[in-house]
Amino acid sequence: MPTTADHSPGVGRPKVSSRQLIEDAAAELFVENTYAGTTIDQITRRSGVSRATFFNYFGAKSDLLWFEVDRAIDSLREACAAASASGSLESVREVVLAVAGEFDENRVPLALTQSDVMGAGEDVANSGLLRVAAQADVYVDFFAARGARHRSDLLVRTAANALAGAVAAGWITWARAGIGRSPLTGYVAESVDVVFPGIVAAFAGVDRGNTF
Template sequence: MDDGEDQRQGARRGGRPRAASAQVLADAAAELFLEQGYGRTTVDQIAARAGVSRATFFNYFAAKSDVMWLDLDAAVHDIPSLLADSTEPSPVRAVEAALLAAAREHDPGRVPWAIGQADVMHVGEALVESVAARIMAQHDTIARFVAERTGEWPGALWPQTVAGAMLGAAAAAFGVWVRDGVRRGPLVEYVGAALTPVAAGLDAR
């Protein structure tokens, strides 16, 4: 069954007669997580609410937990290419610039609902696991970049230190930005304030 047929059937049964997209699926998931909790919501239910097929869901997301991080994933998508293209002599400053660029890319109007409403949605361990997986993926990317620049191997102390310190600061800034609610300013300002002293200290090595 193709997506067009999915959408036509969705319209007939009262579903959403809209084009399939990652955002539509993420919005449908958020509604269901609020209504019945994360654990009780299935991929099939999300797809049905969005008016598409299960196969269409997996065209956009590898797992149910991925719908929680649509905007964040989009923002960090270019970090590997930003690092690869960087002409900054200092690998620490190159990492800083890439993380700041990612922060600028994040839509300031879209705060991850999985964090803001985690208790209501009963996300629990899935939230922790999905966050950890994303941090580790970026950690590996940064460690490999620093290792290439310094001639070390990615598991060596310095690449691991740079990746851990810089990502830790950026993650802390992101958490504060989310919790600041209506008082929050642009994410890049938070990330910049967190990274500046860390990058300066590492770069002074």
């Protein structure tokens, strides 16, 4: 039976990266053996890479549950940094939707669709919170820069966490919608628009000198 490590590219086929081999091997093993029953050594053997190569790409086994989300957060961080320097407060919404639009919809995060099958419930909850916090931290930088306020400012942190929670809700609803799901952008737009008008109004109120 061929394994992920056997998926070496033939003539005329694009080379598969070590990272991709690791991701594919982990996905197979988590379903076959459960998440708890899979070790990093098993993943490296299946993918045909060394432990050193594994840790070049991933800090922990739980990172493999979220690799699609982590890529999206990296893209979000870069785009928000650019928008904070030249865009308006509203530009963060455009950035969020643009990142959602670039997401590969054929690679739905394992953590959001296969956690019960893989037996990874507790790790999904813990590592998922870390991803929401990482996303919120990106928005903290953006709102602090655009609002000319400190990162620890209550309004900055409240707005950042509200936006991160809304985006996370859109992702979760999209992932669990199943095969017939529509594009991610629509779900994220709907969830973000629940909180974003309030965020904009709150910053406008502060600009007028209102206090909370």
